Amino acid sequence: xxxxxxxxxxxxxxxxxxxxxxxxxxxxxxxxxxxxxxxxxxxxxxxxxxxxxxxxxxxxxxxxxxxxxxxxxxxxxxxxxxxxxxxxxxxxxxxxxxxxxxxxxxxxxxxxxxxxxxxxxxxxxxxxxxxxxxxxxxxxxxxxxxxxxxxxxxxxxxxxxxxxxxxxxxxxxxxxxxxxxxxxxxxxxxxxxxxxxxxxxxxxxxxxxxxxxxxxxxxxxxxxxxxxxxxxxxxxxxxxxxxxxxxxxxxxxxxxxxxxxxxxxxxxxxxxxxxxxxxxxxxxxxxxxxxxxxxxxxxxxxxxxxxxxxxxxxxxxxxxxxxxxxxxxxxxxxxxxxxxxxxxxxxxxxxxxx
Ligand SMILES: NC(=O)c1ccc[n+]([C@@H]2O[C@H](COP(=O)([O-])OP(=O)(O)OC[C@H]3O[C@@H](n4cnc5c(N)ncnc54)[C@H](OP(=O)(O)O)[C@@H]3O)[C@@H](O)[C@H]2O)c1
Numbered sequence: 001x002x003x004x005x006x007x008x009x010x011x012x013x014x015x016x017x018x019x020x021x022x023x024x025x026x027x028x029x030x031x032x033x034x035x036x037x038x039x040x041x042x043x044x045x046x047x048x049x050x051x052x053x054x055x056x057x058x059x060x061x062x063x064x065x066x067x068x069x070x071x072x073x074x075x076x077x078x079x080x081x082x083x084x085x086x087x088x089x090x091x092x093x094x095x096x097x098x099x100x101x102x103x104x105x106x107x108x109x110x111x112x113x114x115x116x117x118x119x120x121x122x123x124x125x126x127x128x129x130x131x132x133x134x135x136x137x138x139x140x141x142x143x144x145x146x147x148x149x150x151x152x153x154x155x156x157x158x159x160x161x162x163x164x165x166x167x168x169x170x171x172x173x174x175x176x177x178x179x180x181x182x183x184x185x186x187x188x189x190x191x192x193x194x195x196x197x198x199x200x201x202x203x204x205x206x207x208x209x210x211x212x213x214x215x216x217x218x219x220x221x222x223x224x225x226x227x228x229x230x231x232x233x234x235x236x237x238x239x240x241x242x243x244x245x246x247x248x249x250x251x252x253x254x255x256x257x258x259x260x261x262x263x264x265x266x267x268x269x270x271x272x273x274x275x276x277x278x279x280x281x282x283x284x285x286x287x288x289x290x291x292x293x294x295x296x297x298x299x300x301x302x303x304x305x306x307x308x309x310x311x312x313x314x315x316x317x318x319x320x321x322x323x324x325x326x327x328x329x330x331x332x333x334x335x336x337x338x339x340x341x342x343x344x345x346x347x348x349x350x351x352x353x354x
Contacts, residue, residue: 153332
């Protein structure tokens with residue numbers, strides 16, 4: 001039986017959902033995927049940390065209502081989240097990084113990833129920060145240590161946008177992409193089309209739990225900009241920083257703009273895009289765009305995300321799916337672990353790293 005020991009860094013929505021899946025699906029994974037997961041460590045800013053060589057009961061972890069510092073009650077537990085010690089010393093094969101996204105320098109998640117990789121542990125993460133701001137460096141550390149750094153969930157949650165483009169569309173001549181990469185702003189635009197003003201639409205999005213109390217990162221395009229950086233660097237071989245990507249959000253759009261577009265057969269969408277230019281450089285932007293109704297992204301409504309890839313062989317190829325959600329994002333972590341498992345089974349981890 002193959003069993004991967006995992007350490008969860010951050011125990012909020014996504015890692016709790018992963019622990020829940022472990023509690024419910026390990027037997028199924030063992031027969032369908034050929035491995036099971038064993039949680040050997042968890043750290044969380046609020047709850048503290050716990051390490052157990054034999055494994056921590058996943059069901060207990062998700063069903064117990066821990067108070068602040070509550071992991072101290074568990075055997076091997078402490079009220080402090082000593083991330084560095086846990087990441088370096090826990091007997092984990094894979095470190096699962098799901099702490100908060102820091103759009104400025106990616107910390108402390110960048111350090112979490114680096115500590116794990118330096119200690120020969122694979123890293124899977126849904127955190128945009130380390131991927132958008134330090135992927136090249138972290139990939140190099142991973143290669144040197146013959147381990148994987150995987151981050152499918154950082155762009156479109158469980159919808160497999162990175163692997164689709166890198167693996168399934170390999171050789172198709174990908175030259176660019178355009179996408180709806182923020183469900184909140186897409187929901188807001190839809191509600192504005194139904195007649196609501198911008199502020200009322202944002203309030204409704206907050207009511208449904210789509211928008212944060214401070215919706216700036218969603219509606220001003222900053223969240224999309226990080227995702228565009230990740231996709232452009234990963235798929236088009238660029239080396240962009242967020243400041244290289246021009247960024248305009250949807251807050252200046254009025255109901256009049258939306259109505260006029262509708263009358264003329266168009267629909268406003270917040271589009272993150274990048275394209276390889278003839279001189280080989282990559283240009284990327286985030287901006288509201290008026291799309292004709294027959295555009296593949298024009299019909300993507302609500303909190304759904306989509307990306308259209310421009311390819312030489314197939315023309316435009318579009319993938320649509322959820323771009324957020326706890327379980328959906330935990331699934332992305334599972335898909336990363338499956339990729340690691342398949343690579344290990346094929347004996348290619350060391351080979352790929354050389
Ligand atoms: N949820 C989604 O739909 C989704 C989709 C795609 C990507 N993501 C990304 O996935 C990551 C996790 O998302 P989430 O929804 O699980 O967020 P969350 O519910 O806010 O959970 C993050 C957890 O990490 C803890 N934490 C923060 N800093 C930490 C540190 N230095 N050390 C240890 N723990 C720390 C937080 O504790 P406190 O609460 O005490 O701060 C919180 O419990 C984020 O980077 C997010 O952007 C999420």
